[in-house]
Amino acid sequence: MEVESKTSFGGMESKSKEVKVVTGGKLRPFDLVLRVVALALTLVAAVLLGVDKQTKVVSLQLLPTLPPMDVPVTAKWRYLSAFVYFVVSNAIACSYAALSLLLSVGNSKGNKGLGLAITVMDLVMVALLFSSNGAAGAIGLMGYEGNSRVRWGKVCNVFGKFCNQVAVALGLSFFGGLAFFLLVVMAAFALNKRH
Amino acid sequence: MEVESKTSFGGMESKSKEVKVVTGGKLRPFDLVLRVVALALTLVAAVLLGVDKQTKVVSLQLLPTLPPMDVPVTAKWRYLSAFVYFVVSNAIACSYAALSLLLSVGNSKGNKGLGLAITVMDLVMVALLFSSNGAAGAIGLMGYEGNSRVRWGKVCNVFGKFCNQVAVALGLSFFGGLAFFLLVVMAAFALNKRH
Secondary structure: OOOOOOOOOOOOOOOOHHHHOOOOOOOHHHHHHHHHHHHHHHHHHHHHHHOOEEEEEEEEOOOOOOOOEEEEEEEEHHHOHHHHHHHHHHHHHHHHHHHHHHHHHHOOOOOHHHHHHHHHHHHHHHHHHHHHHHHHHHHHHHHHHOEOOOOEOOOOOOOHHHHHHHHHHHHHHHHHHHHHHHHHHHHHHHHHHHO | OOOOOOOOOOOOOOOOHHHHOOOOOOOHHHHHHHHHHHHHHHHHHHHHHHOOEEEEEEEEOOOOOOOOEEEEEEEEHHHOHHHHHHHHHHHHHHHHHHHHHHHHHHOOOOOHHHHHHHHHHHHHHHHHHHHHHHHHHHHHHHHHHOEOOOOEOOOOOOOHHHHHHHHHHHHHHHHHHHHHHHHHHHHHHHHHHHO
């Protein structure tokens, strides 16, 4: 900030003394902003699906000889393993975003190894979030559309509010994954530029 | 190869003349090997699910007044959108692996921009493969286990061979995604080392 505007690789500065005293650069504030954005998005996504719950009274025919009975049925994220994976992944990504934010701020001396470790962990978060978004997205889509071939019925015509909340959480988590994606791209650009 | 054993960032060498004539390095052959591995794994995964088909004669009760009828039922990847996404993603990743292999081999002069573009595209493949693996994995697991809460029945007790082939394709595609993951990590390490 004071001396030069050189960029950092995951919060890491080069070996030269002039750069070592630099506490900020052209890309550094954007790196921190992206981590805050990733933290917020994954936090809201995890909470949104974590508190998602809807109870409906459904008319079920338990026996062919009995008339249909009204039974209260509840939809919860815990009932579907893909949604559990989604909530856990977003919670991990959120915790890591907070940790990496602290490490990035604390790494003003530009430890190369730490900078590299942060970038590799950012990449792990990309893989984790995209895979859990894929899993929750596939199950969510099945809930919306159903599939007559495997005889899996629609669920979202009954649990519309639950499904909409899943959709919003999915969108937020996707952008959270995108934030980590951009952090890796930025690290590669920053290193490439100074290389 | 001849002069130094400096590593490359996605097949890119530094500006100095000594390094420019280097056509290989400590990490370069491994980079090419990983691309070939990624190509092979995603190709086999896409083909394995693409040709996956199983027909079984299932006893179905079409009307309560009629006796159960034996109906031939076929399982195909095209019937489930998550599997379509999986096959298309692996086909894209396979084609890109072939292209990036050619570009990396052709980029012996070490064009920095091209090297960076290859690393960013490797990262796109990580996101694409992990998300499609998540989607196909979630649907595959639902086929194996079913879910009584949403009343989606097991399918794999009937279409066992089909499901096993899906599981193998998923495993291969996971390692394909891991190959791209390692390519991005290697690029970051190579640049960081020389930085």
